[in-house]
Amino acid sequence: MKYINKIKSVLTLIVIALIVAGISSCGQQAKDTDAFRKGALSSDVASRVYVAPGEYDEFYAFVSGGFSGQLAVYGLPSGRLLRVIPVFSVDPEKAYGFSEETKPMLETSFGFQPWDDAHHPELSQTDGSTDGRWCFINGNNTPRVARIDLTTFETAEIIEIPNSGGNHSSPFTTENTEYVVAGTRFSVPYPQQDVAINTYADKFKGMLSFIKVNPESGLMNIEFQVLLPAFDYDLAHSGKGKSHGWTFFTSYNTEKASTLLEVGASQNDKDFIAAINWKKAEEYLAQGKGHDVPANYKHNVYDEATHMATSNQMNTVKVLLPEECPGLVYFLPTPKSPHGIDVDPTGEYIVGNGKLSADLTVHSFTNMIAAIDNKEYDTIIEGIPVLKFEKVLAGTVKAAGLGPLHTEFDGRGNGYTSFFISSEIVKWKVGTWEVLDRVSTYYSIGHLMIPGGDSKNPQGKYMVAMNKITKDRYLPTGPEVTQSAQLFDITGDKMELLLDFPTIGEPHYAQGISADRIVSKSKKIYKLEENNHPYAAKSEDATQVVRDGKDVHVYMTMIRSHFSPDNIEGIKVGDKVYFHVTNLEQDYDVPHGFSVMGFENAEILVMPGQTETITWIPSRVGVYPFYCTDFCSALHQEMQGYIRVSAANSSTELKWSLGE
Amino acid sequence: MITIMVITDVANDKDRTFAEVLTNKNYMNIKSTFLFILGLFGFLISCESGGNIKSDNDVATNKSNIVLKGQSKVEDGVSAQNILQIAMSSEAHTTLVAGVQATGLEDVLANNGPLTVFAPTNPAFDKLPQGTLENLLKPENLQTLKTIILYHAAPGTYKKSLLKDGQKLYMATGDYLHVERSEDEVFVNGSKILTTFEGTNGIIHVIDDVFLPVKK
Numbered sequence: 101m102k103y104i105n106k107i108k109s110v111l112t113l114i115v116i117a118l119i120v121a122g123i124s125s126c127g128q129q130a131k132d133t134d135a136f137r138k139g140a141l142s143s144d145v146a147s148r149v150y151v152a153p154g155e156y157d158e159f160y161a162f163v164s165g166g167f168s169g170q171l172a173v174y175g176l177p178s179g180r181l182l183r184v185i186p187v188f189s190v191d192p193e194k195a196y197g198f199s200e201e202t203k204p205m206l207e208t209s210f211g212f213q214p215w216d217d218a219h220h221p222e223l224s225q226t227d228g229s230t231d232g233r234w235c236f237i238n239g240n241n242t243p244r245v246a247r248i249d250l251t252t253f254e255t256a257e258i259i260e261i262p263n264s265g266g267n268h269s270s271p272f273t274t275e276n277t278e279y280v281v282a283g284t285r286f287s288v289p290y291p292q293q294d295v296a297i298n299t300y301a302d303k304f305k306g307m308l309s310f311i312k313v314n315p316e317s318g319l320m321n322i323e324f325q326v327l328l329p330a331f332d333y334d335l336a337h338s339g340k341g342k343s344h345g346w347t348f349f350t351s352y353n354t355e356k357a358s359t360l361l362e363v364g365a366s367q368n369d370k371d372f373i374a375a376i377n378w379k380k381a382e383e384y385l386a387q388g389k390g391h392d393v394p395a396n397y398k399h400n401v402y403d404e405a406t407h408m409a410t411s412n413q414m415n416t417v418k419v420l421l422p423e424e425c426p427g428l429v430y431f432l433p434t435p436k437s438p439h440g441i442d443v444d445p446t447g448e449y450i451v452g453n454g455k456l457s458a459d460l461t462v463h464s465f466t467n468m469i470a471a472i473d474n475k476e477y478d479t480i481i482e483g484i485p486v487l488k489f490e491k492v493l494a495g496t497v498k499a500a501g502l503g504p505l506h507t508e509f510d511g512r513g514n515g516y517t518s519f520f521i522s523s524e525i526v527k528w529k530v531g532t533w534e535v536l537d538r539v540s541t542y543y544s545i546g547h548l549m550i551p552g553g554d555s556k557n558p559q560g561k562y563m564v565a566m567n568k569i570t571k572d573r574y575l576p577t578g579p580e581v582t583q584s585a586q587l588f589d590i591t592g593d594k595m596e597l598l599l600d601f602p603t604i605g606e607p608h609y610a611q612g613i614s615a616d617r618i619v620s621k622s623k624k625i626y627k628l629e630e631n632n633h634p635y636a637a638k639s640e641d642a643t644q645v646v647r648d649g650k651d652v653h654v655y656m657t658m659i660r661s662h663f664s665p666d667n668i669e670g671i672k673v674g675d676k677v678y679f680h681v682t683n684l685e686q687d688y689d690v691p692h693g694f695s696v697m698g699f700e701n702a703e704i705l706v707m708p709g710q711t712e713t714i715t716w717i718p719s720r721v722g723v724y725p726f727y728c729t730d731f732c733s734a735l736h737q738e739m740q741g742y743i744r745v746s747a748a749n750s751s752t753e754l755k756w757s758l759g760e
Numbered sequence: 761m762i763t764i765m766v767i768t769d770v771a772n773d774k775d776r777t778f779a780e781v782l783t784n785k786n787y788m789n790i791k792s793t794f795l796f797i798l799g800l801f802g803f804l805i806s807c808e809s810g811g812n813i814k815s816d817n818d819v820a821t822n823k824s825n826i827v828l829k830g831q832s833k834v835e836d837g838v839s840a841q842n843i844l845q846i847a848m849s850s851e852a853h854t855t856l857v858a859g860v861q862a863t864g865l866e867d868v869l870a871n872n873g874p875l876t877v878f879a880p881t882n883p884a885f886d887k888l889p890q891g892t893l894e895n896l897l898k899p900e901n902l903q904t905l906k907t908i909i910l911y912h913a914a915p916g917t918y919k920k921s922l923l924k925d926g927q928k929l930y931m932a933t934g935d936y937l938h939v940e941r942s943e944d945e946v947f948v949n950g951s952k953i954l955t956t957f958e959g960t961n962g963i964i965h966v967i968d969d970v971f972l973p974v975k976k
Binding site: 146435455521543568573 | 824826827828829830831834835836867868871872873874875903907910915916917918922927928930932933934
């Protein structure tokens with residue numbers, strides 16, 4: 101026994117001594133960033149984020165509201181909140197989801213969904229640069245992709261994604277916005293059916309969807325879906341430059357666990373990045389290889405001319421099967437539940453951030469193509485070749501931090517990766533994989549954003565960290581406190597914290613773009629003569645009240661500082677009154693609001709030249725005031741009217757008037 | 761890649777404090793000779809690239825008044841204890857805590873997690889050969905110490921009841937620990953879980969061995 105103990109002791113010594121000796125040769129250690137930061141921070145950072153009253157910010161930032169279902173627009177570097185765009189959630193400020201015109205936007209195959217979880221804004225691109233036309237964003241819970249028109253900053257379109265469950269790896273674009281993608285985070289039975297959950301490995305599938313974007317109108321349609329094994333498809337980015345034509349999706353849970361994933365989905369040393377050759381997919385579609393599969397999903401489009409949305413029922417989708425389409429999909433083994441997948445501006449390097457790993461894995465597109473050409477396969481899973489890890493690997497950013505999530509690029513050959521567990525951003529050099537700098541974030545960063553940082557042409561002046569936790573960073577506001585964005589200057593060798601500011605909901609991900617790409621296109625008013633709303637009254641002479649059974653349509657106008665009509669009689673208890681309210685103003689930034697006492701629905705807010713409709717079912721007799729809810733003029737308080745409600749069996753004559 | 765757990769019965773002074781370790785000038789004499797002779801065993805921990813120990817200012821001291829204190833410094837007076845706070849309040853873990861502080865891991869253990877930490881007691885560190893700790897605490901070795909500590913932390917909430925015989929636990933270093941269960945007794949890399957604490961951001965299982973990651 102003593103002998104054994106001695107052996108143990110000696111072995112211990114060897115191991116420990118080797119560890120100590122091993123690292124002593126590593127040389128490069130904690131850098132002299134302390135000294136640097138003390139110097140940098142002693143300068144006046146406030147002046148570098150100060151945008152004087154009346155001056156414009158240099159960049160727009162489109163920051164997801166996460167679980168709020170909205171998209172917030174901030175100016176950078178000031179961090180000033182410019183607008184909150186409702187996308188997947190009803191919005192009491194703008195009547196989105198309350199007005200009759202916008203209710204169809206939130207229709208799904210499950211019915212009206214008043215609130216969803218929005219994660220990843222993605223700006224449209226032309227030749228790999230953000231072009232300021234549209235911003236796409238994914239709805240996570242009931243899988244959808246929305247398109248926001250950046251001339252109006254309104255949600256213009258929402259398409260539901262069938263055969264999907266948790267639309268997380270979405271809606272990342274190709275370099276000319278040929279497609280935005282929608283990969284399912286949760287695999288689901290395919291086709292959806294009543295099966296035991298423990299049949300997961302056999303009955304469940306993961307679907308990746310490619311949504312074609314019309315280059316003129318921006319209109320989306322699901323061009324094709326690719327059926328993959330039942331993994332969790334987490335994030336995506338498309339190739340660019342040399343890798344244009346490919347889209348890469350990370351996956352985790354290649355173990356196919358269906359319960360307690362925090363244990364079960366961490367067993368494999370490597371999961372996969374799925375590389376989809378979408379140009380190949382187009383060839384297969386042209387050859388008729390797409391299966392027309394029954395599907396049930398909604399496609400909702402807002403028409404700017406009629407100021408109305410329509411919700412269209414869709415019944416089929418084309419599905420490609422990898423077994424039938426050689427060369428369509430390859431798996432790239434990537435360590436430890438890769439989360440973010442980010443392609444560098446050259447399109448050569450594909451960074452997979454294994455969120456449970458301490459390292460960043462970087463694959464080479466050139467290596468990938470060579471491995472494909474040489475058939476360097478480990479195995480084949482459901483018709484999909486698994487490329488040999490060492491044949492596609494370009495390098496590893498070693499021990500950069502804990503819990504790597506996402507990487508963006510500055511266009512100067514550097515990558516910036518967020519680390520959740522160690523709550524920091526690490527700057528590293530693309531190609532040498534050397535760690536150059538690190539900064540803490542306060543606290544618990546998820547995504548980070550550099551304007552254009554996931555495109556071919558980053559505008560690498562600022563970087564925004566999006567933090568999940570703030571605890572004591574701001575004045576307390578009860579148990580729920582704001583999440584935050586932190587702004588860094590990244591023009592120097594060292595990242596430099598300038599500012600932090602609160603955000604709406606969860607600032608899940610963001611996109612940034614220099615303001616000049618948007619400002620000149622921004623719409624100021626809707627032209628009244630182009631208003632094709634079927635219930636628009638384009639002048640006060642055209643106003644009227646029309647009864648159709650129990651439905652009463654009020655064709656109403658508003659202009660500073662009155663409604664027409666402002667006296668309405670002959671409405672009866674139990675009627676359904678549609679107020680179609682047209683704002684006759686043709687003057688920038690003069691909206692009017694409208695609401696009636698006792699509304700069970702909402703108010704509406706109507707832009708110049710626009711028509712919106714709100715419904716009211718009066719329940720009690722009486723005379724009720726209505727008024728303008730958005731301060732519009734010095735006589736805003738005079739902008740009011742009355743509507744008389746009589747008993748259901750009364751014979752009160754229907755009439756309307758202004759100034760009588 | 762292989763991982764081994766080192767079981768050692770090297771006798772050391774159990775009363776030795778961390779400060780004494782730090783001031784002990786006689787370290788690794790004969791032992792380092794052993795190292796080179798026996799290096800042919802081929803065990804080698806990987807060399808990790810630079811700048812890995814946090815170098816941010818930890819406190820609010822700069823002319824722009826930017827507050828740079830990490831999450832471990834948050835005090836709200838009411839929240840239940842997190843892993844870091846539990847460790848810091850444990851008299852049996854002063855060595856581990858000193859290592860955590862030296863390597864700037866406080867914020868990691870105070871972050872949202874979830875983490876499961878296998879927390880070696882002071883006597884566990886005492887089992888290491890004399891001089892090991894003081895060597896690891898040298899600035900040039902802190903990265904290795906950090907790796908060793910992180911080898912005891914797994915992303916996830918592995919309650920004792922969830923640990924199954926034959927299970928592999930993926931640790932924050934990318935290595936695995938191996939679980940054995942014999943009825944109510946659970947062993948991780950051969951070391952018995954002595955007791956367990958639940959923190960707000962994860963679990964602490966107390967063990968009386970230090971695990972050393974070794975990469976081939």
